[in-house]
Amino acid sequence: MVHMNQGQGETSNALQNRLKPLIEAAIVELCSSTNTSFPEKMLIADLGCSSGPNALALVSVAIEAIHSHCLQLQQPPPEVCVLLNDLPDNDFNTVVKSLVMLRQSNKPAVVTVGITPGSFYERLFTSGSMHLFCSSNSLNWLSKVPEDLTRNWIPAYDIDEHARSERLPMVLEAYAQQFRKDFTLFLELRAKELVPGGRMVVSLAGRRSDDRASKFSHVWEVFAQILSVMASEGVIDKAKYDSFYVPVYGPSDEELREIIQAEGSFSITEMRVHDFT
Ligand SMILES: C[S@@+](CC[C@H](N)C(=O)[O-])C[C@H]1O[C@@H](n2cnc3c(N)ncnc32)[C@H](O)[C@@H]1O
Structure with a gap:
């Protein structure tokens, strides 16, 4: 079993910034008005989130994108569930605290948060339940x-x-x-x-x-x-x-x-x- 120490470096940030436009585009497609109906709920997960300040970076981009897209379309935001995954030895204590802060922050869309410990080489979520997967710098493992x-x-x-x-x-x-x-x-x-029509944005x-x-x-x-x-x-x-x-x-x-x-x-x-x- 391996787990990484916290990724706080410039490289991690730079990689995550490069994913921002791709996550934003994925959200627009997921919420697209050409879909049969605007989603009422959305489940998003970061796979291999690690811990520390970067753990919430990708899901925060997704939440922000949902928020601004809904404002633009003058649609009520979907209920959002944010799930963070990493191996069980990851320091989830700090991750949980940041997740709770995220839910309490001024983000009306985020209704539930949770962690999903386990390997992404196993089933982690129920069938047909997730809308967006993000992962940065983890699939090399x-x-x-x-x-x-x-x-x-x-x-x-x-x-x-x-x-x-x-x-x-x-x-x-x-x-x-x-x-x-x-x-x-x-x-x-x-x-x-x-x-069906779910999206995945990964970098490695x-x-x-x-x-x-x-x-x-x-x-x-x-x-x-x-x-x-x-x-x-x-x-x-x-x-x-x-x-x-x-x-x-x-x-x-x-x-x-x-x-x-x-x-x-x-x-x-x-x-x-x-x-x-
Ligand atoms: C380099 S860190 C990336 C952290 C963060 N996503 C970032 O971009 O800063 C890689 C992370 O992937 C996790 N990881 C490696 N293999 C994994 C697996 N099979 N399932 C879930 N997470 C895994 C590690 O524990 C580690 O936290």
Whole structure:
């Protein structure tokens, strides 16, 4: 079981800001007057919310968007239920306090709030109940380390440079396959939980399809390099180092597109690729 410390950094904020226009567009589509009827209630959830100031950032954008869209259309706002998900070890104490403050704040639309602890690689919500899922920076986390590597004692980042470059394609493929399995499952599960016409807005760290660099380079190669030097100098135990895998993967935009199309439950309205700045 893994859980992250609070994300308060500039990077988290920047990533979440980039999702703002996409969340706003999703809300407009959900509330669109071309739909048969204006929704009377709306359930929205952030998957992998973490804790700290960013935990409510995405759902706050959604609430604000609902509020201003309804004002514009002169419609009464729907009753909104806000649900926050993360792994059970997340610090939900602080999250709950912020959720209560959100409900008490001047947001007439928010009627109920709640937390949904559990893995987003499992069912989390009842069928056909959710209108909008948001997730930022969380789907890089795999459900587990690729078993092909652990079963065959293949280190993710071999200390020996020759062995490392020989095994690299196998290691990358094992991670890519695990991501494909996990992300496909994630899509299947969320599709069951969404209302017809429901929306999902997600962001994750990855690489451009035309970037031929190692699939790990963005994610954890830097600290794997440092650990491998420490292991080769005997500072940390080599056997421990060899069995250390980080269940994180950064897909390319093309990989994501392929997986989404192959799974088939969702169509892509918009996909944006940003460089880390
Ligand atoms: C980098 S943080 C992102 C936090 C926040 N969304 C943000 O953008 O600042 C990743 C979060 O995903 C959560 N996470 C990882 N795997 C998960 C899973 N299988 N189910 C639910 N949450 C998960 C972690 O516990 C962590 O809180």
